Amino acid sequence: xxxxxxxxxxxxxxxxxxxxxxxxxxxxxxxxxxxxxxxxxxxxxxxxxxxxxxxxxxxxxxxxxxxxxxxxxxxxxxxxxxxxxxxxxxxxxxxxxxxxxxxxxxxxxxxxxxxxxxxxxxxxxxxxxxxxxxxxxxxxxxxxxxxxxxxxxxxxxxxxxxxxxxxxxxxxxxxxxxxxxxxxxxxxxxxxxxxxxxxxxxxxxxxxxxxxxxxxxxxxxxxxxxxxxxxxxxxxxxxxxxxxxxxxxxxxxxxxxxxxxxxxxxxxxxxxxxxxxxxxxxxxxxxxxxxxxxxxxxxxxxxxxxxxxxxxxxxxxxxxxxxxxxxxxxxxxxxxxxxxxxxxxxxxxxxxxxxxxxxxxxxxxxxxxxxxxxxxxxxxxxxxxxxxxxxxxxxxxxxxxxxxxxxxxxxxxxxxxxxxxxxxxxxxxxxxxxxxxxxxxxxxxxxxxxxxxxxxxxxxxxxxxxxxxxxxxxxxxxxxxxxxxxxxxxxxxxxxxxxxxxxxxxxxxxxxxxxxx
Ligand SMILES: *[C@@H]1O[C@H](CO)[C@@H](O)[C@H](O)[C@H]1NC(C)=O
Ligand SMILES: *[C@@H]1O[C@H](CO)[C@@H](O)[C@H](O)[C@H]1NC(C)=O
Numbered sequence: 001x002x003x004x005x006x007x008x009x010x011x012x013x014x015x016x017x018x019x020x021x022x023x024x025x026x027x028x029x030x031x032x033x034x035x036x037x038x039x040x041x042x043x044x045x046x047x048x049x050x051x052x053x054x055x056x057x058x059x060x061x062x063x064x065x066x067x068x069x070x071x072x073x074x075x076x077x078x079x080x081x082x083x084x085x086x087x088x089x090x091x092x093x094x095x096x097x098x099x100x101x102x103x104x105x106x107x108x109x110x111x112x113x114x115x116x117x118x119x120x121x122x123x124x125x126x127x128x129x130x131x132x133x134x135x136x137x138x139x140x141x142x143x144x145x146x147x148x149x150x151x152x153x154x155x156x157x158x159x160x161x162x163x164x165x166x167x168x169x170x171x172x173x174x175x176x177x178x179x180x181x182x183x184x185x186x187x188x189x190x191x192x193x194x195x196x197x198x199x200x201x202x203x204x205x206x207x208x209x210x211x212x213x214x215x216x217x218x219x220x221x222x223x224x225x226x227x228x229x230x231x232x233x234x235x236x237x238x239x240x241x242x243x244x245x246x247x248x249x250x251x252x253x254x255x256x257x258x259x260x261x262x263x264x265x266x267x268x269x270x271x272x273x274x275x276x277x278x279x280x281x282x283x284x285x286x287x288x289x290x291x292x293x294x295x296x297x298x299x300x301x302x303x304x305x306x307x308x309x310x311x312x313x314x315x316x317x318x319x320x321x322x323x324x325x326x327x328x329x330x331x332x333x334x335x336x337x338x339x340x341x342x343x344x345x346x347x348x349x350x351x352x353x354x355x356x357x358x359x360x361x362x363x364x365x366x367x368x369x370x371x372x373x374x375x376x377x378x379x380x381x382x383x384x385x386x387x388x389x390x391x392x393x394x395x396x397x398x399x400x401x402x403x404x405x406x407x408x409x410x411x412x413x414x415x416x417x418x419x420x421x422x423x424x425x426x427x428x429x430x431x432x433x434x435x436x437x438x439x440x441x442x443x444x445x446x447x448x449x450x451x452x453x454x455x456x457x458x459x460x461x462x463x464x465x466x467x468x469x470x471x472x473x474x475x476x477x478x479x480x481x482x483x484x485x486x487x488x489x490x491x492x493x494x495x496x497x498x499x500x501x502x503x504x505x506x507x508x509x510x511x512x513x514x515x516x517x
Contacts, residue, residue: 001044001093001108003075040112042073044095046104054098059091059109066091066112083114084151118159118210120151122202127216131182135190135222139183143173146180146216148202163207167215169198182218190222191262226267226321230259232313232334243341244303255295257284259315259332269318275333278311282338295336303342304376311336346434347373347383347426354440356406360414360447368397368442371404373426381428388423388437396420397442406440414444415480446482452489453478472503 047053057068057075066089067076073095089112095104124146131144152159164180166173173196174185182198198218205211240255261268272284272293283296293313301309317330324330349371356369375381385404389395397420399406404424412420420442428434460473477489491507 001042001095001105003093003108003110004041004043040075042068042075042093042095044073044105047073047095052098053095053104056094056096057091058094060089062091065089068093081114082119083117083153084120086114087153088113115156118152118157118205118212120159120204121212122148122150122162122204122214124148124200124202124214124216127218129216129218130221131218132221132223133184134225135194136187136225136227137184139186141184143182143184143220144218146175146182146200146202146218148180148214148216150204150212152204158205158208160204161206162202162204165201165203165207167199167201169196169200169218169220172196173198173220175200182220188222189227190224191228194222196220196222224264224267226263226317226319226330227324228262228267229328229330230261230268230270230315230317230332232257232259232315232332234334236335236337238337240336241339241341242297242301244301244343244345255336255338257293257295257313257334257336258291259293259334261291261317266319267317267321270315271318273314273316275312275314278309281309282311284313295338301340302376303340304378307340309338309340311338342377344431344434345376346436347375347381347428349373349426349436349438352438354438356440356442357445358408358412358442359445360412361449362408362411364408364410366408368406368408369440371399371406371424371426371438371440373404373436373438375428375434381430381434383426383428386425386427388425397422399424406442412444414446414482415450418444418482420444448479448481450480452487 042055042057044053044055051071054070055068055073056070057063057066062068065078065081067078068074069076073093091110091112092107093110094107096102097104125148127146129144129146133141133143146164148162148164150160150162154160162180163177164175165177166175169182170185172184172186172188173182175182180200180202182200188196196219198220199215200218201213201215203211203213234257237255237257242255257272259270259272261270268291269288270286270291272286274282274284274295281298281301283298284293285296286292287294293315295311295313312333313336314331314333320330350373351371354369354371358366358368371385373383373385375383384401385399386401387397387399387406394410396408396410396412397406398409404426406424422440422442423437424440426436426438455476455478458473458475462472466472475491477487477491479487479489481487491505493503493505
C-alpha cells in the first residue's frame with residue numbers, strides 16, 4: 001500500500017499565501033457536509049480498479065479530520081490543520097475485499113506530517129528593553145541583545161528565521177540582523193543627550209514577502225563618565241566683601257564660589273584650593289552637597305592694615321578618568337578679589353598689660369604712669385579713660401580721662417601691699433559700646449621708712465668672776481623695709497651707757513653683737 005500526495009501545493013488553509021486553485025471540494029458523507037481538500041491517496045498494489053476493494057482509514061483524526069473515499073482511497077482533509085498544535089497524525093490504512101470482507105494486504109501505518117506554513121508572528125517576549133551603556137563608548141560597543149521568538153517550525157522553511165532591523169535609532173545604533181545584538185554606531189555624549197529610544201523590528205521569512213514582524217522598544221541610557229572638567233562660573237570674582245573680624249576671631253563663612261561640571265555624581269565631585277600667599281589668610285573647603293567652594297578666613301583681617309586681597313583659587317575634579325587627561329588637566333582657576341570692609345572697632349591700648357612702679361610714701365597726686373589707647377578706625381574717635389573699681393578696693397589711684405595719666409590719691413605703703421593690680425578702660429566718646437580694657441600692674445617700691453627693731457627684750461646675767469672680753473650676750477635686729485641684699489645694721493651702745501660702762505658692743509657684721517666686759 002502506498003500513500004501518495006495528490007495535491008502538490010500546501011494543504012493547510014490558514015495561510016494567506018494559499019494558492020487559488022486549492023478551492024475546497026464539497027464532500028458529503030452521512031448527510032454531513034464538509035469542506036474538504038483532497039490531499040492524499042491510498043493505493044493498494046492489488047487494486048484492480050474493479051470496485052472490489054474498499055479502503056479503510058483508522059487512527060488519529062480518521063473520520064473527522066481525515067476522510068477517506070473508500071472506493072478509491074482518496075483522503076480529504078476537512079479542516080485547517082495547525083502544525084503548532086499537532087505536528088503529525090498517526091493513521092492506519094487497510095484495503096479489504098468488499099465481498100469477502102477480508103483484508104487483501106496487511107494493515108499499514110502512515111504518519112501524516114503537517115507541513116509548516118508561516119502562521120506565527122515573531123514575538124519579543126522580554127520587551128520592552130532597558131539598557132545602559134557608558135557615554136563615549138567607541139563605535140561597535142555592544143549595548144544589549146534583543147531576541148524574538150517565533151512559533152513556526154525552525155527546522156523547515158524560513159517561517160521561523162528572523163531578521164532584525166533598526167526602525168528607529170539611526171545613526172546612533174545598529175543591530176546585527178541575525179543575532180539582535182545592538183551596538184553603538186557612533187560616539188555619544190551624555191551631556192548632549194542621555195537617553196535614546198530605539199525600535200527594533202524582527203521579521204520572519206528572513207524578511208521576505210509574506211513575513212510577519214514584531215517590534216520592540218529599547219530604552220538606552222547613557223551612563224556618565226568624567227569627560228568634563230569643572231569650570232568656574234566666572235573668570236574673576238570681584239567686589240566680594242568680608243567685614244574685618246573683631247577682637248575674638250572665629251572662622252566664619254566668608255564667601256562662596258562655584259564651579260560647574262556637566263558630569264554627574266562622583267564625576268562632578270571637586271576639591272577647591274587656594275594658591276599663593278593668601279593661603280595663610282584664607283582657606284577654602286568644598287560643600288559636598290552643593291559642590292560650592294566656601295572661602296573661610298584663617299585669621300583676622302584688618303581693614304586698617306590691608307584692605308584688598310586678590311586670591312587665586314583652583315578647582316580640581318576629585319576622581320579623574322585617565323583617558324581624558326591628555327585633553328588637559330581636569331581643573332580650572334579663577335581670581336577672587338576680596339575687599340575688607342571696615343568695622344567700628346573699639347579702642348586699642350598700646351599694651352595689653354602695663355607694669356608701673358611708684359615709691360611707697362609718695363605724695364598724693366604723684367605720677368604713676370600713662371596708658372594710651374586709640375580708635376583704630378579711620379575716624380579716629382577720641383577716647384575717655386577710667387579705672388574699673390572693684391567694690392572692695394580702696395581708691396588709691398585716679399586716671400585723667402583725657403590723657404590716661406594715672407596718679408595716686410593716697411600715699412602707699414609697701415609693707416601693706418606691694419602690688420596694686422588695676423583694670424583701666426578706654427571708651428569711644430561717640431559710641432559708649434566701643435570699650436576696651438587693659439591691665440595695669442603697679443608695684444610699690446620700698447623706701448627705708450622703718451627703723452630697725454630688736455625682736456625682743458634681752459635680759460642677761462653675768463658671773464662676778466667674768467674676765468674682760470668675755471662674750472656675755474648676742475643681740476640682733478629686724479627691719480620691715482624691703483632689702484634685696486639683706487639688712488645691714490650698725491650696733492653701738494646708747495649714749496647714756498657709753499660714759500661709764502663696763503660693757504662694750506662689738507659689731508661682727510652679721511647682726512650678731514658681742515657685749516663684752
Ligand atoms: C594730663 O592732663 C593733666 C591735666 O590737664 C596734666 O596735668 C598732665 O600733665 C597731663 N599728662 C600728660 C602726660 O599729658
Ligand atoms: C599683681 O600682679 C603681680 C605681677 O603679675 C603679681 O605678682 C601679684 O601677685 C598680683 N597681685 C594681686 C593682688 O593680684
